[in-house]
Amino acid sequence: VDDRDTYVCRPHAPGEIADALIGHELVSAHRRGKFMWLETEDGPSLGLHLGMAGHIVLDGQSDPPRWDRFAVEFEDATRFALRDRRRLSRAVLNPDFSHVGPDAADVDRATFRRVIGSGRAPVKARLLDQHAVSGIGNLLADQILWQARISPQRLTGSLSTEELDRLRRELRSAVRSAIRKGGAHTGAFVPARERGGNCPRCGTALERATIGGRTTYWCPK
Secondary structure, X not given: OEOOOOOOOOOOOOOHHHHHHOOOOEEEEEEXXXXXXEEEOOOOEEEEEOOOOOEEEEEOOOOOOOOEXXXXXXXXXXXXXXXXXXXXXXXXXXXXOOOOOOEOOOOOHHHHXXXXXXXXOEHHXXXXXXXXXXXXOHXXXXXXXXXXOOXXXXXHHHXXXXXXXXXXXXXXXXXXXXXXXXXXXXXOOHHHOXXXXXXXXXXXXXXXXXXXXXXXXXXXX
């Protein structure tokens, strides 16, 4: 186990993750929002977060790239690595994810109506709130709202039950598509998110504002 990157592996000291994992077998992988973790058969779990630019690779490179921030080498010489040019990813033992809400792809209808449809926040800001539902970033939120035909400026309390249910359906659809195609950047709306961009559906010029602290694009029509 290569856990020498003290920033990615914080708060662990070099060798601490290695000492805990070596000799154990990884038996299952899980995800909750943007957090992932691997469980061992009888020992600690390994938590992983990709940050904004990290990704996971499985290969047998003898001379791995210098931006591999954390890696596990298996008995058959294959490597499992957390590769991140920007060094924003994380690897941690026994992670605590209790502070994040249910996974966006798995949240049930009743819970979604309650956590998204309450209060008076802009719906875009609520979707980005990882305490409400976990796993939705800026690009994905704009894609979801565009698919659902709901303005990101709409206040959560103004959404009807029908609109909330439609939003949940499109959320699940957008998440499945992003996972299948390899990232939120693959959404049909995302390429239009730029100054002078037009709606892929109707050609209307997109509007732009900062909502929930993030740059947001939407079709006013």
